[in-house]
Amino acid sequence: HFLLDLDGTIYQTLDLKERAYHATTSNHRSIGIEIANMGAYSPGDTRTLVDRYRRNDEGQTIITVPEKLGDPLIRTPGFVGRPVRAEPVRGTIQGQELVQYDLTPEQYQALIKLTAALGRIFPKIKLDYPRGPDGKVLPHKLPDDQLTAYEGVLGHFHIQTNKTDPGPAFDWDKVIDGAKRLAR
Numbered sequence: 001h002f003l004l005d006l007d008g009t010i011y012q013t014l015d016l017k018e019r020a021y022h023a024t025t026s027n028h029r030s031i032g033i034e035i036a037n038m039g040a041y042s043p044g045d046t047r048t049l050v051d052r053y054r055r056n057d058e059g060q061t062i063i064t065v066p067e068k069l070g071d072p073l074i075r076t077p078g079f080v081g082r083p084v085r086a087e088p089v090r091g092t093i094q095g096q097e098l099v100q101y102d103l104t105p106e107q108y109q110a111l112i113k114l115t116a117a118l119g120r121i122f123p124k125i126k127l128d129y130p131r132g133p134d135g136k137v138l139p140h141k142l143p144d145d146q147l148t149a150y151e152g153v154l155g156h157f158h159i160q161t162n163k164t165d166p167g168p169a170f171d172w173d174k175v176i177d178g179a180k181r182l183a184r
Contacts, residue, residue, distance in 0.1 A: 002033045002114065006063060007076040008106030010114055016121075023159050026147065030154070031118060031125075035107060040091075040098035040167035049088060053101050061086040061101070076106075084108065084171070091168020093139050093157050100169040108171070112178035115153060119183055126152040127180050129172045137172045 001020050003011040014020050022032035038052045056062050063081035065072040074081075083102040090099050103111075119127045129152060130138040141161045142150060153176065156163035 001031045004033060004035045004107055004110055004114075005074065006036050006072075006081040006104055006107065007074050007079045008104070008110035009075045010110050023156065025144075026154075026159050031122075033111070033114065035103065035111070035166060037103060037107075037165075037167070038101065040093065040100035040164050040169070043090070043097055043099050046088070046099055049099065049101060053083070053088075056080075063101075063104070081106075083169075085169070089169035091139070093164040093168055094161055095140065096164065098164060098168050100167040102169040102171070108174055108178070111175055113182065115175055115179035116182035119179060124151045127176055127183060128152045129176060130154065130158050139168075 001012065001014045001016060001018075003013060005011070016031060019027055020030075020032045021027055022034070023030050038048055041049060051066060052064055053061055054064055061083055063083070081104050084105055085102040088099045088101050090097065092098065115127065119125050130142055130146075130150065132138045137155075138158065140157065141147075142154075142158050147159065150158075153172075155170070156165045
């Protein structure tokens with residue numbers, strides 16, 4: 001339903017009353033938000049990350065789009081994407097050790113606003129995420145019965161075992177806490 005670009009631009013690609021085909025068993029009851037990010041990779045296979053992230057002259061990590069891919073079509077003139085955290089984040093999703101760069105501050109700001117708005121429009125979307133016994137994000141697919149009953153914000157990896165997005169760098173608390181603040 002939505003695409004979230006590096007500069008925080010949100011594109012709506014489908015009316016919310018329509019079904020998007022993005023989440024297999026949950027398509028009929030979910031709203032899809034695709035986030036521009038290179039994704040997560042195994043620690044031994046980070047070639048793609050090395051190709052897309054580099055240090056500028058000031059030592060800041062910046063996102064680069066290889067010239068061979070052409071114009072990235074970012075709407076904000078002169079935009080330079082910088083992940084919130086300068087170093088890649090390691091974590092485990094679906095039992096796999098993964099490495100990923102974080103989203104940009106602009107993406108988080110836009111996602112917080114979109115999440116808060118969707119929570120207001122659709123009260124069944126609870127401003128929370130699946131948590132493990134430690135209170136942190138559940139890093140794997142929800143069991144089918146729990147997925148069927150769940151009403152809140154999910155990652156693709158909560159729905160199907162072959163997905164790892166939004167990945168280990170995604171700051172669930174930043175999004176949910178920010179959306180809760182806006183909803184108040």
